[in-house]
């Protein structure tokens with residue numbers, strides 16, 4: 521049986537640490553980090569994410585600002601709102617909940633966010649900073665949470681063989697860049713990769729970000745490997761109802777891997793904690809003060 525890398529426990533510790541630092545920042549510098557979340561439309565999953573983000577932002581002692589816009593909001597009105605928030609000194613982080621309605625150009629919206637307030641790390645400048653190995657940019661939350669758990673579990677990652685299955689801009693590519701920055705030898709796999717099972721079997725670290733329920737089986741995994749399962753898939757249960765599963769088949773992988781993240785309770789809870797981490801970091805950077813110890 522592999523060790524469980526609990527994102528629930530790790531994120532609770534991280535959020536407690538952030539809360540303590542936010543309180544110190546307020547005490548020492550009278551700065552309260554502010555996070556603005558913009559939601560366009562009424563997608564039920566997005567509404568839940570936005571509500572959770574608001575609750576956890578306030579619990580960390582930060583100011584939370586929610587902007588809920590109608591589904592038919594024009595791109596211009598959205599860009600005008602972002603421009604207004606960009607100039608608001610009480611806001612240090614801006615997150616536009618994705619996906620946006622089809623008539624809005626996501627790329628234009630993301631790149632209209634002030635680079636230093638782009639707490640999702642999706643702005644082209646932050647993407648470029650990560651790709652060039654800089655520490656000056658903002659790292660996307662899900663890969664950031666994943667690399668934090670890996671480093672906490674394994675310590676030095678240098679020289680390890682890592683595979684990232686999935687090459688999306690929000691998970692796969694930034695994850696691969698972070699592993700490379702830690703001096704791993706990185707393979708990025710995707711839907712056109714040949715002999716995927718064999719590629720996976722060579723990896724000391726396997727990160728699955730595919731969106732296909734339980735695709736990666738135990739016999740795809742190198743004995744002793746560490747698994748980070750980013751996938752969140754809702755499937756029907758035999759006895760009725762639904763449940764969440766990852767991209768890795770937990771029952772068989774658990775027999776082979778040395779350690780793995782569960783779904784739910786793995787990478788998922790780390791994502792919002794890392795959003796708070798990024799908001800605190802940017803509040804400090806914007807005000808030119810160190811993040812409190």
Ligand SMILES: NC(=O)c1ccc[n+]([C@@H]2O[C@H](COP(=O)([O-])OP(=O)(O)OC[C@H]3O[C@@H](n4cnc5c(N)ncnc54)[C@H](OP(=O)(O)O)[C@@H]3O)[C@@H](O)[C@H]2O)c1
Pocket residue numbers: 662685686687688689690691692709710711712713716729730731732750751752753787788789791
């Ligand atoms: N825990 C969290 O907070 C969090 C955050 C974000 C996403 N997620 C979850 O992570 C998963 C991935 O998300 P995403 O946004 O990165 O998804 P995405 O944009 O749909 O990308 C999926 C990637 O998987 C690859 N792929 C699809 N089928 C494959 C196959 N049969 N073999 C190999 N590769 C295959 C695709 O390859 P091509 O590029 O060739 O099409 C693509 O690169 C989803 O389950 C999502 O819900 C979780």
